Amino acid sequence: MINIKRFLSGSKNTAKAKLYPKQVIIPKSQFGEYIESMSQFIQHDQENIIQFIKVDVNGFKESSYTCCEWMEYCESGTLIEQLKKAKTQDKLINLLWQFLNGIQSLHEMGYIHRDIKLTNALVTTKDGAEVVKVSDFVLLPHHDYEVMTTPEFLAPEVMQDSDYSVQSDIWSLGVSFYELFSAEYPFGNRLDGYTPRDIKKNTLELVPSGFNKLPQLMQKIVKQCLNKDPAQRPGSVLQIMDVFKKV
Ligand SMILES: Nc1ncnc2c1ncn2[C@@H]1O[C@H](COP(=O)(O)OP(=O)(O)OP(=O)(O)O)[C@@H](O)[C@H]1O
Numbered sequence: 263m264i265n266i267k268r269f270l271s272g273s274k275n276t277a278k279a280k281l282y283p284k285q286v287i288i289p290k291s292q293f294g295e296y297i298e299s300m301s302q303f304i305q306h307d308q309e310n311i312i313q314f315i316k317v318d319v320n321g322f323k324e325s326s327y328t329c330c331e332w333m334e335y336c337e338s339g340t341l342i343e344q345l346k347k348a349k350t351q352d353k354l355i356n357l358l359w360q361f362l363n364g365i366q367s368l369h370e371m372g373y374i375h376r377d378i379k380l381t382n383a384l385v386t387t388k389d390g391a392e393v394v395k396v397s398d399f400v401l402l403p404h405h406d407y408e409v410m411t412t413p414e415f416l417a418p419e420v421m422q423d424s425d426y427s428v429q430s431d432i433w434s435l436g437v438s439f440y441e442l443f444s445a446e447y448p449f450g451n452r453l454d455g456y457t458p459r460d461i462k463k464n465t466l467e468l469v470p471s472g473f474n475k476l477p478q479l480m481q482k483i484v485k486q487c488l489n490k491d492p493a494q495r496p497g498s499v500l501q502i503m504d505v506f507k508k509v
């Protein structure tokens with residue numbers, strides 16, 4: 263039996279900390295599981311995952327609860343903003359490595375992120391150093407409702423069958439890195455008339471300008487993340503982290 267009360271408003275003294283609120287709607291059928299997940303996330307000590315402080319349950323309507331998740335406030339904004347400001351390669355690699363570490367920690371906790379992109383990680387500072395915090399993930403290990411995501415980042419198997427997995431997160435990482443280094447989406451974007459179905463038939467078109475200037479090892483792993491066959495992608499985020507350590 264989970265003690266819901268201790269996670270509700272007022273359960274922690276947060277008077278001094280600046281917090282960030284996010285409204286979420288949780289189906290009644292999954293509310294117990296949600297609270298259980300939240301209890302895990304409130305207590306986690308993973309450096310690169312956002313820290314939740316408390317959750318307010320504000321209402322119940324049409325079989326779902328409206329909740330407000332209060333999380334740590336990240337004063338340095340989104341990861342993409344900090345990556346664009348990074349002046350050295352070491353700094354860039356360090357930020358990306360922390361991002362990967364956050365996703366890996368999430369996977370180790372048994373969760374799939376489901377909405378990976380560089381704007382869904384935030385940056386804060388600790389002892390003068392920048393710390394990346396992976397955010398905006400679905401706080402339910404199993405769930406049966408559609409996630410509102412950005413279609414350009416969705417793996418083919420997710421589009422087809424909503425088949426989320428570690429491998430579909432790895433695909434989204436591939437799209438994130440590809441976009442970062444080439445300023446293009448690997449399979450086109452909606453402004454060019456792209457539709458999600460196109461991903462399945464398109465082949466990877468490498469944009470010569472940015473992506474091809476990357477070290478070979480990085481190009482190779484990003485291409486591997488974007489393999490349409492999930493089984494051909496890296497087996498875990500650890501494999502990508504290893505490559506980032508070597509460049
Ligand atoms: N914990 C936080 N601390 C500080 N700023 C935050 C925090 N969480 C989100 N933000 C800010 O709010 C903005 C919007 O975030 P949010 O996740 O609500 O929407 P989004 O990222 O634009 O949309 P989506 O993730 O649904 O595609 C972020 O870009 C960031 O600037």
Ligand SMILES: [Mg+2]
Pocket residue numbers: 381382398
């Ligand atoms: Mg977001």
